Amino acid sequence: MWCWSGNRTVTCRINGSVVVDSMCDPSTKPDTDRSCDVGSCNWFTDEYGACTVTCGTGTQTRTVECRNNNGMVQDSNCNDPKPATTANCNEESCPDWTIDDTFGECDVTCGAGVETRTVTCRINGSVVVDSMCDPSTKPDTDRSCDVGSCNWFTDEYGACTVTCGTGTQTRTCDVTCGAGVETERNLSHKWLCCGLIAWCDPSTKPDTDRSCDVGSCNWFTDEYGACTVTCGTGTQTRTVECRNNNGMVQDSNCNDPNQQQLPIVMRKLSCH
Known part of the structure; x- marks a missing residue:
């Protein structure tokens, strides 16, 4: 927008007092206006300021003013669309x-x-x-x-090493971590515990073997059964087993020459 005119006030006075213009010579009246040019009105922008954040999306602002040659005027005096006063900045991710x-x-x-x-x-x-x-x-x-303390762990004793008489039973004595409770965590360390028995007090290590006595092996017989015939010569049979304290074992365990001979299992019987 262009401004083409300017004006000033000219009055008719007597001794400093304002009187009507007709009392003064109109031909000598000074001009009350003249043309002027303050320049076109345009948008003025300065540089964007610092971003509001150091990382991530923030904003920057700048000054946008409508100006003529004399300075800032109302925004309505600028016909073009007003430039943006803010902009996004630092759109990269934050660490x-x-x-x-x-x-x-x-x-x-x-x-x-x-x-x-x-x-x-x-x-x-x-x-x-x-x-x-x-x-x-x-x-x-x-x-x-x-991971808990390292403790001795034992399983059950195995079978006696002999079938008859006195022998030995053994069991596994291992080391476990965590008061005997094998959790996922302490299982990963068990190989260390087992490899370094010193983690457990050797003076408290349980026995790994003990004596056992399954008793001597002897022949066991029951009563003869009924005769196979009611008249004449028939046979009777009975059960004969080699046993120790735990029950029946192989006959060979009772065939020791120093033990009793194998009892008769079958006998003939005559009847009249």
């Missing part, structure tokens, strides 16, 4: 903490220790220095763990 793995194994074989994991500062998947991430939000890199 953030990333947990790279799960907690590892406890650093002790028995008792209380520490588990650790790796936590890195990253931007769009790339590792950067930790100082670029907020230290107050960093996840824990370690935590306490307790």
